[in-house]
Amino acid sequence: xxxxxxxxxxxxxxxxxxxxxxxxxxxxxxxxxxxxxxxxxxxxxxxxxxxxxxxxxxxxxxxxxxxxxxxxxxxxxxxxxxxxxxxxxxxxxxxxxxxxxxxxxxxxxxxxxxxxxxxxxxxxxxxxxxxxxxxxxxxx
Amino acid sequence: xxxxxxxxxxxxxxxxxxxxxxxxxxxxxxxxxxxxxxxxxxxxxxxxxxxxxxxxxxxxxxxxxxxxxxxxxxxxxxxxxxxxxxxxxxxxxxx
Numbered sequence: 001x002x003x004x005x006x007x008x009x010x011x012x013x014x015x016x017x018x019x020x021x022x023x024x025x026x027x028x029x030x031x032x033x034x035x036x037x038x039x040x041x042x043x044x045x046x047x048x049x050x051x052x053x054x055x056x057x058x059x060x061x062x063x064x065x066x067x068x069x070x071x072x073x074x075x076x077x078x079x080x081x082x083x084x085x086x087x088x089x090x091x092x093x094x095x096x097x098x099x100x101x102x103x104x105x106x107x108x109x110x111x112x113x114x115x116x117x118x119x120x121x122x123x124x125x126x127x128x129x130x131x132x133x134x135x136x137x138x139x140x
Numbered sequence: 141x142x143x144x145x146x147x148x149x150x151x152x153x154x155x156x157x158x159x160x161x162x163x164x165x166x167x168x169x170x171x172x173x174x175x176x177x178x179x180x181x182x183x184x185x186x187x188x189x190x191x192x193x194x195x196x197x198x199x200x201x202x203x204x205x206x207x208x209x210x211x212x213x214x215x216x217x218x219x220x221x222x223x224x225x226x227x228x229x230x231x232x233x234x235x
Contacts, residue, residue, distance in 0.1 A: 028201075103191065105187065112190070117201045
């Protein structure tokens with residue numbers, strides 16, 4: 001698609017979409033949303049970039065190697081946090097018993113491992129959407 | 141003969157399933173077994189246990205974090221399957 005209007009609007013709107021996605025992920029333990037929703041928003045912003053500028057341009061920003069590594073890293077990060085719980089308290093994915101800092105109630109830094117897990121899920125979902133879309137669109 | 145046997149078995153199974161439909165609790169029934177003390181426990185103890193304001197987030201990433209790990213693994217498995225089916229054909233085309 002080679003349209004000036006679509007390209008200009010995409011350039012203007014993508015930073016706001018990605019900022020909103022990061023907001024939803026980081027506030028997953030305070031407001032509606034969370035890792036799955038925020039990751040889907042970030043993934044959708046990259047899909048919009050692919051639709052407007054073409055797959056070659058998006059791959060020069062975010063190559064398949066990076067999305068694959070982020071995907072594997074998301075799962076490993078999740079399991080790693082669970083293993084920290086086993087090492088400290090003997091409970092897989094333990095939160096308070098594993099000694100994660102609880103923070104003050106209602107602030108962004110609270111809830112121990114919950115926000116860490118939400119970040120992992122968000123990265124995972126975003127990279128899954130991007131690489132799935134790229135693999136399917138490359139078929140043509 | 142074999143087809144009739146299959147048909148009869150399936151019909152009997154259908155009768156069993158449909159008859160048990162009547163025993164299901166009505167939607168919104170207060171005596172339904174789904175409304176038990178677990179929901180009350182989540183509402184009363186989320187702040188003490190996890191110190192966060194979003195109870196749903198507490199359920200999916202703390203109380204049932206192992207289930208969410210399975211969900212994440214499902215995503216990982218699906219992308220692995222897609223890449224293993226589509227990825228090779230792309231490589232062949234380029235070479």
